[in-house]
Amino acid sequence: MHVALFTDFHPATLGGIQTSVHAQRRGLERLGHRVTVFTAPTPESTEPDADLVVLSALGGVVVNGFAMVLPTPANNRAIDAAFAERGPIDVVHTQTTYGVAIAGLRAARRHGLPVVHTVHSRDDVFIANTSPVPYLSALTMRALHGRFVSHRGHMPRNDESRAARHAWRTMVAQAQAADRVIVPTEHFAQRILAHGLTRPIRVISNGIDDELLDAAQTSVPESGPVRTGPLRILWCARLSGEKRLLEAIEAVRLVENCEFDIYGTGELWERARAAIDAGGLSGRVRLRGAVSQAECLAAMATHDVLLFPSSGFDTQGMALLEAVAMGLPVVYCDPDLAETVPEGGGVCTRNPSVAAIADALRELADDPEQLVPMRKILADHADSARQSRLTEAIAAIYTDLVGGAKQTMPQPVPNVPTAPGRLPLLGHSVVALRDGLKFVTSLAEIGPIVRIYLGPRPAYVLTTPDLIRAVGFGEAGDFHREELRDAIQEVIRGASNVLSGKPHELRRRMIAPALRQRRLTEYAVVAADLANAWSASLAPDRPLNLVDEAHRLVLDTISATLFTAEFGADAKREVQQNIPWLLGQVIQRAALPPPVRRLRVVANRRFTAKSRRLRAEIGAVVTEYRRADRDFHDVLSALVRHSDPETGTRLSDEEIIDELLLMLAAGVGSTASILGWVWHEIMRNPDIAAELRRELDDFVGEGPITHDHVAELPYLRLVILETLRFWGPWVSTHTADGPVTLGGTTLPDGAMVVFSPYMIHHNPHYYPSPETFDPDRWFPGRVEEIDKKAILPFGVGSRHCPGNNFALMTITLATAALFARWQPVADPGYQVKPSNRDFVAAPSRLPVVLQTLR
Numbered sequence: 001m002h003v004a005l006f007t008d009f010h011p012a013t014l015g016g017i018q019t020s021v022h023a024q025r026r027g028l029e030r031l032g033h034r035v036t037v038f039t040a041p042t043p044e045s046t047e048p049d050a051d052l053v054v055l056s057a058l059g060g061v062v063v064n065g066f067a068m069v070l071p072t073p074a075n076n077r078a079i080d081a082a083f084a085e086r087g088p089i090d091v092v093h094t095q096t097t098y099g100v101a102i103a104g105l106r107a108a109r110r111h112g113l114p115v116v117h118t119v120h121s122r123d124d125v126f127i128a129n130t131s132p133v134p135y136l137s138a139l140t141m142r143a144l145h146g147r148f149v150s151h152r153g154h155m156p157r158n159d160e161s162r163a164a165r166h167a168w169r170t171m172v173a174q175a176q177a178a179d180r181v182i183v184p185t186e187h188f189a190q191r192i193l194a195h196g197l198t199r200p201i202r203v204i205s206n207g208i209d210d211e212l213l214d215a216a217q218t219s220v221p222e223s224g225p226v227r228t229g230p231l232r233i234l235w236c237a238r239l240s241g242e243k244r245l246l247e248a249i250e251a252v253r254l255v256e257n258c259e260f261d262i263y264g265t266g267e268l269w270e271r272a273r274a275a276i277d278a279g280g281l282s283g284r285v286r287l288r289g290a291v292s293q294a295e296c297l298a299a300m301a302t303h304d305v306l307l308f309p310s311s312g313f314d315t316q317g318m319a320l321l322e323a324v325a326m327g328l329p330v331v332y333c334d335p336d337l338a339e340t341v342p343e344g345g346g347v348c349t350r351n352p353s354v355a356a357i358a359d360a361l362r363e364l365a366d367d368p369e370q371l372v373p374m375r376k377i378l379a380d381h382a383d384s385a386r387q388s389r390l391t392e393a394i395a396a397i398y399t400d401l402v403g404g405a406k407q408t409m410p411q412p413v414p415n416v417p418t419a420p421g422r423l424p425l426l427g428h429s430v431v432a433l434r435d436g437l438k439f440v441t442s443l444a445e446i447g448p449i450v451r452i453y454l455g456p457r458p459a460y461v462l463t464t465p466d467l468i469r470a471v472g473f474g475e476a477g478d479f480h481r482e483e484l485r486d487a488i489q490e491v492i493r494g495a496s497n498v499l500s501g502k503p504h505e506l507r508r509r510m511i512a513p514a515l516r517q518r519r520l521t522e523y524a525v526v527a528a529d530l531a532n533a534w535s536a537s538l539a540p541d542r543p544l545n546l547v548d549e550a551h552r553l554v555l556d557t558i559s560a561t562l563f564t565a566e567f568g569a570d571a572k573r574e575v576q577q578n579i580p581w582l583l584g585q586v587i588q589r590a591a592l593p594p595p596v597r598r599l600r601v602v603a604n605r606r607f608t609a610k611s612r613r614l615r616a617e618i619g620a621v622v623t624e625y626r627r628a629d630r631d632f633h634d635v636l637s638a639l640v641r642h643s644d645p646e647t648g649t650r651l652s653d654e655e656i657i658d659e660l661l662l663m664l665a666a667g668v669g670s671t672a673s674i675l676g677w678v679w680h681e682i683m684r685n686p687d688i689a690a691e692l693r694r695e696l697d698d699f700v701g702e703g704p705i706t707h708d709h710v711a712e713l714p715y716l717r718l719v720i721l722e723t724l725r726f727w728g729p730w731v732s733t734h735t736a737d738g739p740v741t742l743g744g745t746t747l748p749d750g751a752m753v754v755f756s757p758y759m760i761h762h763n764p765h766y767y768p769s770p771e772t773f774d775p776d777r778w779f780p781g782r783v784e785e786i787d788k789k790a791i792l793p794f795g796v797g798s799r800h801c802p803g804n805n806f807a808l809m810t811i812t813l814a815t816a817a818l819f820a821r822w823q824p825v826a827d828p829g830y831q832v833k834p835s836n837r838d839f840v841a842a843p844s845r846l847p848v849v850l851q852t853l854r
């Protein structure tokens, strides 16, 4: 069997999980299995290891001394390449809850492999003891984890803090995503089951590598009369809060007749040293530093007792297993650990207090004879944690899963027809790029789901509103946007359009107040002023491209409403100068396959430099807004001032920059394109133009456009609705996060799902005579015939466009301002074509001359 082990802790670093994973690996190899370990980098240089694959870490981010890895596309590719190069993998075994393990889980899904997950540690207690802000840390960890692994499902309420609950959510989600779960002890199994795990779970103890143990046990003293002198106490663990080192030192201080050797390292080093100095203990308490497992075992042979005072944290405690194997009695505080220390092989203190620890130590120091029977009992259990006794049980789980997996391996999506016209290697990419609108429309009659190929990669196009809603409302399963994130991350790092699951839900709640009706009324005043000024600035009888004008006006309108305070002026200028180029790049990057994208070295460098400058400029404005602590009646004020009533969350500066940039990225091109199409349709339909003129004469006359006109031009509203139907977004893509089920068809993890509002809007089944531009179909009396589910210009469900009313407001005011003053006459020799480079098709050009009306 070939096992891929995924752990976030490099084997060369010290810790219980590392030791356990190492023992498992060696145990499996001794049974003739092959093991490839995927892990995070370590700053130390390490022995070469042909079966170790080191993934890339997030530059400079170190958490608790460990490099942080994310399941980025680059890491996914590295794993896929290692799988391909090393021959078939049979099973994936994840051993942590962080990025490397998540990447392992996802790789297993991509490759249709079964997953075993071992839950080693109590992250809830770890965070409570080591983080200065436990709630925030647990929430962040959960949010980050939830981006990649589903956190759905009910978790029963236990009596615990909100931080602990978030940490458990993450632990349970990771385990729930596996096919089988292993935990080292019964009490931990009960705990995780009480938190809602429903996956099959087995208790298999951690183990100690046989070779190491054989070598160490030769030095275990024969049981005989106890040595005289002070009690020799040993510490073998991380020097951190959850292990309670400072409490241990304090207890030792209270007991005179003892010595204390502390092996290990960690963030409490300095405080431990200070406690030793302050207590005048340097003669009998020694900080020995980090040691290997072999040295730790050797130290156990020369001490009288292991002190292990952690309480409520350890699920088993590697040092406890080692002490038992080395016949070293243990003083411990957590009654749950009695499962690991054989009865009579140690002392459980009457409670976790320093006084109780001191009492237990004092009793042993005063009467060391008590240690003799303890040693005898432990000697009977010396081999219980030998890895060779445990590996069979792990291998049996693998065999069971691999045998089972072969029978239940998902079939490659049966009964999904493939669109005609697929080319070797290129698939349908050429035709989709050449005439995307025609191509998607042609798919509707093939079936409810149609397979197309973008290059060699299959994608599944949904052709009915019901299936699209099943994606939008999460009924089909989970989806994510990793490829989009990868393409735009330098400029927009983690905004709502690339978040998924709970973090996405929370972010949408956080930005909603910025686009609420009350705010929109305020923005409409600004938008109306800009539209009037723009219309007045146009000149008659000169050639003009209305597509450029639409872009200019929409960019001005959106950027003007983002931040209005005087000190935002520089940033606004920066936005207006750079956004058009940057957005063009974002669109191109999102469309290009990653290898091609990476080849554009000069463009990439420029992209990164401009993005940085723009982010910095906007960041400075955010700082000013925080300082001013006032409502400037703009988007930025709303984002800075809002706190989520449910969680108390506030957006960070980076998140605010992301959301402002996303509003520009999602709002400018789409709104400008629809605006261009509205003008185009009015110009090419004289009846519509005449009707609109009558309405503008009645409601606007010669006066300027005001914000009230947004709600006062009913015919223009019908024209805009019909434009949104006729020229609605033509493509939206989502990547399945785990298998998804759509109308009885299950698509595999990683499947790309595509839908097109344009296609639905042009299907005669939902809209009679779909190729006729007919605003009257939205007229009361007729509009009732339209199936509401088939109205999709702003998407549906959790990703429904939050800027829809903003867009309608901008388009209404701009159109009214143009047609109230001018009659644009289109160049008769020019045919407008849709360009499908953005998710809303853009009119190529609209060459006109303007004639004065009055």
Ligand code: HEM
Pocket (backbone or CB within 6 Å): 496, 497, 498, 508, 662, 663, 664, 666, 667, 668, 670, 671, 674, 728, 729, 732, 733, 792, 793, 794, 795, 796, 798, 799, 800, 801, 802, 803, 804, 806, 807, 808, 840
């Ligand atoms: C006529 C113009 C617009 C159209 C047709 C449009 C359409 C859409 C559609 C279809 C989506 C969902 C895409 C998907 O399935 O992933 C979307 C998302 C989004 N739109 Fe709009 N939009 C327009 C204008 C705007 C404006 C003006 C803003 C901001 C002020 C905006 C902000 C957003 C944001 C932030 C998202 C991402 C939502 C999420 O993923 O949760 N849009 N838009």
